[in-house]
Amino acid sequence: MSDLPIIKNTLLEVSDLRTRFHIPEGTVYAVNGISFSVAEGETLAVVGESGCGKSVSMLSLMRLIPIPPGEITSGTALYRGEDLFKKSEAGMEDLRGKEIAMVFQDPMTSLNPVLTIGKQITESLRCHLGLEQDAAERRAVEALERVGISDAARHLHDYPHQFSGGMRQRVMIAMALACEPSLLIADEPTTALDVTIQAQITELVEHLRDQYHMAIIWITHDLGVVAGLADRVNVMYSGFIVEEANVDSLYEDPQHPYTISLLAALPRVDQRRHHRLKSIPGAPPSLLVEPKGCPFAPRCEHVIERCHVENPSLMPVGVGHTAACWVNVQKGIPR
């Protein structure tokens, strides 16, 4: 479908996605024209702070945004060459859970409290694979065993409240992976969990990814979590992708002032304290104002006049590395 040379098989290609919400206070400019792609078996991390549009962009392409108040004003999302925005609702239902699965941040609110977990896992198996109840149950037991839940057959009859947070997130992952999807969208899957449980879950996801050759979009606000996990990283700010790079160059040679500041604002567990944390002054801009110029300009220490009037698009700054900034921060001169 695409005219671009394909190096790895592209699984998902999103271009110029824009999502807005019309609320009584005005229009929320949540996602402002983002483009990215994910190849088969690749792990893409989407990093950004609250309100940067990372979750909304994923929900938009899964067509899970309530319309109204939401509106997708532009964009295409080619999944295996087919535009998700042109599919019928029934076509999307076939795809969700089977081809593309999602795991959400809060495993307590995303599991149905009045259904047993067996019922919840078998639902997608019966729906998508047309399995009978006992065949689906056998698959569900396998799925639970895969995520490290022992004595899975007995747990099928348990309700979500009988599980701890880490176990619930395992159940969510088991549900997401039951139909062996090609793409897993994980929306802050470890944020609500303690570090030792977070380590268990990240290791589990890495293991399953390698086993099933699955692509992952891992949404997070934590630059630490994705460092060891991702192949490529998108940094989002105020509804824009401001930097995109493979994981090593992003951390070793960050180019956008926002990424640089974010990394400098993080204390390190493996290093002695050298200096005060570098804080970013101010707060992200209101999403109720139509963006004009670079969204980071008001907080940026390298700001030049051009930043206030014209929003930079992503420009190549290295091999497989783009950043949306008018200034070459390393050299201190405009690009």
Add this chain to the structure above:
Amino acid sequence: MSETQPLVVVENLTKHFPVTSGLILQRKVGTVKAVDGISFHIDRGETLGLVGESGCGKTTAGRTLLALYPATSGRVTIDGKDVCKAKGKELLGIRRNAQMIFQDPYASLNPRWTVNAIVSESLRVHHLINNEKERAERVKELINLVGLSSRLVNRFPHEFSGGQRQRIGIARALASEPAFIVCDEPISALDVSIQAQVVNLLEDLQDKFALTYLFIAHDLSMVRHICDRVAVMYLGIIVELAEKNELYENPLHPYTQALLSAVPIPDPRKDRQRRRTILPGDVPSPVNPPSGCRFHPRCPLAQDLCKQEPPIWREAAPGHWVACHFA
């Protein structure tokens, strides 16, 4: 009280909550041993970190320290005054001197009160400034001190962002000019770029007013940055306590080791090379903690001895305390 003695001394502090069953005639069916015998001291001007996973009792410990929960047993003294025995005026005096900053800046500010009312409350309660006009001036001063504009004092909490609300919470804690502040996860609800602002503010205020902090957190990287010494809690007890660089570079307890190895490092090459200790299972219930060493069901080093006998709290190296049979 001499200046060289610790500001805060905690000896064998316990806090148990009853578990009840039944709607009308509530029978006691068990006890949650949220804090089960912890001892430590905090020197003047020092920041002690208290880390551990959810449910380990760190928040309960912080609250019991300030008598927000009555202690089940044990002793806490702040500036030489016994917190657990204090009542009425004496307790009020201790509270003037020991304040708290809460985790959730959305839940800890009264939504119906203006910033002025929130920050001036302790000035009124402790009769520090009885003239209303002077009180308003002091509130403006405090609000400036935490980096907000004094023009905002008549606004309500919902008009502020999370970081700004946390600054209001800090101004409220500072109002009574305390010597000691319990910071209960003050930054964990905030975004990364805002966290650094609040941490730097807390450090500036500490320098300016010679404050002593108990910094309760689960973010081990931030604790290393801000604290002088660090105590690690697991299921209601402290398993290790040491000067921060000693603890992070030479952890002795297997739980501390696993905890540190699980913290992600924002450096891909280093993070990929790291050997992680993945602990099996979850933290057991504090209603019925495991026998012997509480960590033994998840411990990679556990022996028979660990199941039978709780380890002794001992000083393994100068200033480095640990409770483990094999550390």
